[in-house]
Amino acid sequence: MIRRLLARWFASPLPTPLPTPEPSATGSPRMVGLHDAVLDGWFLNATGELLKGFAITADDTLLDVGCGEGVATLFAVRQGASVIFTDSEYDKVRELARQVEAQSQQANLGLVSNSLPLPLAAGCASKVVCMEVLEHITEPEPFMAELVRMGRPGAQYLLSVPAPMGEHLQKGIAPDSYYQAPNHVQIFTPERFAALVEDAGLVIEHRQASGFFWVMGMIFFWASERAAGRDPGGAVRDRIQAPYPPLMESWARTWQDLLTQPEGLAIKQTLDRFMPKSQVIIARKPLATGDTP
Template identity: 25%
Template sequence: MLTVDYERLGAQRGDRVLDLGCGAGRHAFESARRGCVTVASDRDPDELRSVTDMFAAMDDTGEIASQSAQRLAHAVVADATSLPYADASFDRIIAAEVLEHIVDDERAIAELARVLRPGGTIAVTVPAPAAERVCWALSGDYHAPKVPDGHVRIYSSGELRAKLAAAGLYVSDSHGAHGLHTPYWWLRCLVGPRNDSHPLVRAYHRLLVWDITAAPPLTRTLDRLLSAVLPKSTVLYAYKASARTNAASGAELVGDSHAS
């Protein structure tokens, strides 16, 4: 289940892509499938071991076009506030559902801006404020400090845009995502976020799995409608200005590749 729209991100074959806070690797795998040189980064080495195994399996089955999985796609343990990469290392960056976990999010955003090349694009996703406020109100166990590495903030509608702009990243597009998941998380918070065995939670989870695997028109349409009015996630696409553009004209760079 992808949150980021790769067409809006402008990712093309051969692009260098960083998936920061990759978790189980969903966006990193899609980047590799598209022929991007992909780095999956996360603080959790256990997550990255499974991501590395999947990269190897994808290479073995020919799912990614590379002479070796290590050359096209690899995983690196990294701290978002001190990235082990040189300036302007990446053409595209994905930071999906990660910044809400980081206490010093401004430093992490500055690091993302540093390693993004001029003219490159970044997709940042965070929990949408309306849906997230209900989750926090329903359950103290949903967020930090009760949950280790849990959510430490709720981004207001303009806060993330302002923080990206302060780092030299200019938002060119945005949309909501995963509206069908909003009631699911409200339900989980209501019965207890760790109560995976609750019959209503299990039933709703089966619905979401069916939606992801079968993509039936009914649930896909419902998800689009809910994503427009009550999304679970907000997705922002931003660019880093290059020598031949500025904040006023930079939206056209979303489809640009390998410029410097």
């Protein structure tokens, strides 16, 4: 499938590529994945944008629902923002609270919660982040309503879920538990994802999809675990730690080498459109009085 796609790509006019990135230092699959994300507009330290179009300042209070390792929370802390972060796993909240306390002088709050409902006042946040969480939720509509309740009028939202093609491709490779509660119980088409956001009362400002690197990385992870006779029981990316399987290490080197080629970035962008790992929406809560979701 990938070979056919590349053959079609090289047979067609080349899209105008962005400037070729500087080769990154050789690193782990997670570091190569981070470099890949930066190419997609994530973690723009110079402008304070967690994702291009989603800027965080010292005047913001950011709510990070399903914070995991806290990449969004810690980015916001570095911008001087106040943060509220929640996760259903106590250990993750405790470790993130330790890091936040060491880096921030603001008033911050960490909560262990399944978010239905959050024990917070309505309108507590000017920025709301919920990344790779909605696919775990049996009833996403009331969960989304709770996210909207947390944002003040004019609040901006950064939301992401897995893209459907990558999810379907992993079926039969990933263990069955990966598609059972509390793991991935929802698969969102782009249309369903947008409808969930808009029906909750938010206005979509930006959409994008990317992450081919991680679709293939997860497939190599599952294949390695199966070959070793292990069932990781629904592993997610923040649980995949060093030492990485040799297949994942090899894939990371291959992807890194691709990005150093003259047309490497343009090829990446084509593959991201063809088979993204995640789909992202930036949205905003209306300002007008009475425009309640």
